[in-house]
Amino acid sequence: MDQPAPGQPEGAQPESAQSESAQPASAQSDSPLPPAVDAATGDAGWKRVHPLTPAINLIAVFLAMIAGLIAFGQSVIDDVIAAIREGRTPDMGFFAWLGENRLLWVAAAVVAFFLIAGLINYLLWRAMSYRVDDEAVYLRETLISRKLRSARLDRVQSIDVYQKIVPRLFGLAGLVFDVAGGSDSKIEIAYLTRSQAETLRADMLTRVRAAKQRTAPEAPGTRAGEPTPAEGPGDGRASTASGTGEGTAIAQPGVHARELRTGDTLGARVMRAVHGAAGEVTADAEQTLDEVLAPYRVAARTDAEGRILRIPAHIVILSQLFTLGMIVTVVLLAAAVGFFTIMTVFFPGQISLTVGLSFLPVVFGLFAAVRSTFTNANFSASLSEDGLQVARGLLSTSRRTIRLERIQAVRMSQPLLWRLTGWWKVEFNMAGGETGDGDGDNVLLPVGSREQALMMLALALPDPQPAEGIDAHTLFAAAMYADRAADITDTDPAALSAVEQRFVRQPASSRWLDPLTYRRNGWTVTGSMLIIRSGWFIRQVTCTPHARVQSMRWHQGPLQRRFDLASINLDSTAGPIAACVLHQSIPVSWQFFFDHAERTRSARAVLDGRAPAAAQQLVGQELVGQRLGGQQLTGQHTPPQHEEGGTR
């Protein structure tokens, strides 16, 4: 796009190329969209990524080479140490040989290596280009075969900027587009300069919003173009989604769900409430936010940069040190280091440097443990039109948008030692949850106070709908702290005991199966969600909105049968949270199973604007009517009243 590289001699060495091309790239970044016609390809709109990209992608190869060199050097050093210890002149072997005759050849080899590396880099760079128009984003690779990947903008779920550590050193960042559904649903534009990536992201978000607005009014029609088309039951057979036999694909509303949905239950409401107010901090925005948070009796303070939450790195690192797994790792590492020191001090000669270096795996293990800490360090969150914007990372930073209305389940947890500091962690499950690269991606709050945890919970599940005479704050105090709630929180004991009444505990017969947790375990149902309280070493509160339950499983094993118990699992989309109503007596378990099936059914109807409770919006109604093809459902539009969910 903007780099001088196409005109450069092909053998440009990466070293020189990098120092030169960094300048034009950053100079260019001021203009939001680089020139539309790419000089090299001549195609309109195709743009190139940063010329260093292939080199950075192949950095692992270079690192492997360096590691090999280090290993070689280490054996030489071992030799030298041994030689000195034995009092003879070290045999410099290879180095002597180098110095004597072939220095020129070695230099030539190094130059040739860089030439070849540069050429490969150039060819790889030329092969990659991307294009963005109003319809879709395209990524083209034309190295050997032409490969074109595209993602329709109205299907794009999220656009995230991420910075891994090596690109970060060069001031580069990547952009990931996540498309609804599928395992290989990501399109990655890497790498651009940081500011280019940010501008492109902002531009893309605008385009995505525009594209979604364009397609929303014709939602039923556009669904035909989806990978799994909604066809008649018989016709769909050929378009089997996967697996062995023939299947009938059923289209999901997916992206359009946000427009279709009229239910006021979830994150959509937050988004509507703060719509337009994001970015610039006004008292208005804070007020609407506070209205959303009101049921939980928490308040959000927005700082100068519009962040509602910021967890400094040292808190995150400290909190990780307080978890059991980390303590065990540290103790093991300390033991290993101590053992090694003792061996070297008292039995010198028995352990060579090589053996010492074999402890490296332990260090790597520790590094892996620390890595998740680093990814969540400097965690900050702010609200935007598209959802909750989360930026995090110490060494490599990433920024992603969590679409609150797609959150399927939320869990708050508190490891044993966090009780000292009153910290909680909040995680979530998300629809199309393969957005992340693993570690800590489903984190809404890596560590924070009870108020912060409640705030994040409130954003994710804004409408708790507790039963009459109970407020959500007290409810969650009881859910988080159980019988210790009165000591820790400021809530009124009388209200707490009233709330405690609503928790269904495990029967006494389960104390043999859950000797530690059976006093704490319990569940309760509000108008919008199921709250499960569990855990003793790690206190957990799992919240599953009724409307988000995928399916449920009542199950009983032989041991449970012995005690007349059964458990019910609530299946959610991929993520760290698996909700389970553990060890209930048989009648309670069956009643919960069937009642909850009914609750989730009516909640789904409300969510989709099918039930009268939420079908006021004309647009929504029309859309739903079209979508159902005029076919009315089986006369169950009135959600049956439930004793627990009476507030609706």
Added chain:
Amino acid sequence: MSTPAPPPQPPRQPEPQPQREPQPQQRAAQPGPLPPPEAGVAFQPVDRRYAYARLLTESTFLLVALIVVLVVGILFWKPLLWIGLPVIAAWAIFAVWLIFRQTRALGYAERASDLLVRHGIMFHTTSVVPYGRLQYVEVSSGPIERMFGLAGVELHTASASTDATIPGLPRAEAERLRDELATRGESQLAGL
């Protein structure tokens, strides 16, 4: 839709598995207003031939084991016959008993807005899968199942942990069920 949609709870079918079912029912009766649990739902059993199909699969394994035992026993080490043959016989008897019981324990029920699937005796599971949550429905049948004219229906939701497979249905019934589920799934489709 072929099944009458509103749930007028048809009279309880002769339970295919009498030794287990009365238990929850009796217990349900104790604490007052609880609705009758699983008992109120008429579960459709799967085809009896599914047991034969599974027996056939099982017997191939048994046959291989038998041949190995016979060959090794006769050629190399006689005592193996005395250990191996009773073990295989016991295994065969247990397999027959287990397979018939497991097949009887399988069942499904189409309700107005969801499908119930149950399986297992030792580890009894009853799943409820709302039609509105179905992503796609899959009909599959292996070679042995096909020999018996059987097919299995597998239900997929957005959750990987949804465990709802109805094996051993007659081919026509499997296809009807798939089409039925697809239709209902589309009409009741809920946003994620």
